[in-house]
Amino acid sequence: MHGLLRSVWDEPRPPGAPRRVWRDWALVGLLTLAIVLEGILRTDLLWRPLSIVYPLVMLPTLLWRRTSPLACFAVPVVTTGLIQHLTGADPAEMHSMAYMVIMLYALSRWGSGREMALGLGLITAAVTTSTLTGQIATIPGQLAASDVIGAFTVVFAAFALGGVFRYRARARARELDQVKLLEREQLARDLHDTVAHHVSAMAIRAQAGIATAATHPDAAVDALRVIEAEASRTLAEMRAMVRVLRRDRAPGGGEMPELAPNPHIADLEQLAGRPKVGPAVEVLIDGDLDGVPPSVGAAVYRIAQESVTNARRHARHATRVEVRVSADDASVRLRVSDDGDSTATRPAPAHGYGLLGMIERADLLGGTCEAGPNPGRGWTVTAVLPRTPKHDVSPRTA
Template structure:
């Protein structure tokens, strides 16, 4: 929200600055002295630039560079009309339009589709560099054109820099999401393989004792039914979860840490530093679906790791686990200072991105932010029944 507010304030300031430049252009006699009365057209061209760069554009837009090329082409034709056929105005060439075209150049470089952005940037840059020729071919206007060309180069460099940062961050986030979903799939693979193996063993045992003790067969069938139902529920949840195509299906089974292991996790966390970790459990932890239990464990583990790294001055970390009829609610809070926002040059943390992907994979949701009484709070809601999220 703060970022959007700053963006809107910046846009409003840029529009105001263009308006002031436009008044200066008109006051200096823009269009006066030329045999062609094109001053209203120049004003319209300056307004058109604001219409292009002011709205928010999606990344990779093809419409944006196409519109920019039309606007730059029109500006070039106007320059030719005034500077060549009109003999030059000898006054202001339209500094408001120049600033507007620089804004268009930045937005196209930052957001435009790469295939269309390159010709759009070239054409817009030429239009900006030739703009002062509307005033004439004197040394002053030629120098002004060179200065605008340098400004256009700087704007392009800034747009490319910000675009590269965003692209790198997006690739990193996609990689984290993919790794998290693959890890989740492997956890479920281990769990399902474990239960299926148990089902097979119990079925084989039931076949051998069927004639000797029929009552034990009924018990084995009940266990097989329960294990099969839990396995099928986990398989339904696994639909849509990305898998690693290189993962080995016969990998050795690994024990899955869940809610019941949180006590050991918090004890180990407390023993490793100066922060006291306390666990509060409300409700029974038996019968929780394995993917929900392991996801809750990962949420707490990642939150505690972030406390160790980023919560300066933290003394206490409280972990609440509450079970309702439909949800498992997890909260991790600390009393330290909230982490400062990372600058574009700093390597951002992607732990929360991975957690968000894992929680969403089981149909849950997660939030993180400053607490009401200070510190930092991570809240996760994990559905015990997939139907509650539909």
């Protein structure tokens, strides 16, 4: 119990309390009109001048109810109590003073734990004092139990409502933080998949250029051109990732268009070809691929891209890499195999983020991904993804 009270006492103010906006000024204007009309139209006011002037003087404190909730609440409560004690007059006899309930709500919604405890104690003392002196009696001089219950009901209802919205906002903030973490995890995988692919290609071209520079200068120049192109693409994708993380907006306030890379199965043709150094890549696509969700298409491309990169990097004596995609009504299947030396050591899935990322992508979509040596020669990566993914983890919807 002591720990619970200590945690409530040490509760900080919620972040992001909004300052004055036009709605606050409109509220003050409407309440001003209501106070003046009530003061003119009511005939049962005992202290008419005081009952009109006092609410108008206290009303502007509403404008600071979010940034200084305890002070804005304590000033009218303490001032009302002092006037009642010193003069016997009731400056809060008009119904328009009900705007104090808004301040009580704001204290519970935006105040710290200490401020909430002090404010609750202050209003409880004020209501208790008014009960004992008969200030809250519906019929003067005749205090009923319903008056006491009604006063405390209003107080605790307003306080509870503020607490509900306070912790609801906190839960929402936690959900948003979780979404941001998941998005950054997704972007980290994309960053590795796209940039690592280009960097690996640059490293291979650089090695080829060094090996052929002495005997074939033209080949070295061609390697430098490829490295330049790959570096440009890598830089463009890095900038796109940074813009996504910073949540930049286009000029005029619009959303930035298509910042995160989102390839599809059709883009696998870009992996095909016979480079001057390394195995040739052949891409075969068959089956009905219409209607494949973007998340599944992106995952198939990324897994294939990473598998081809690994084959070029680690498949010794490989001459060919085959990328085959097939689909039926239930799933999309990807098979990437090479004819390299299967006895050569290759990284296990637990080592490095590349293979781990492939397995994680497939698992997030409700599929599977396996990698291992072939019975005879070579290495194969197989992925099976459902056409209806379990979770949509595409960059645009993460």
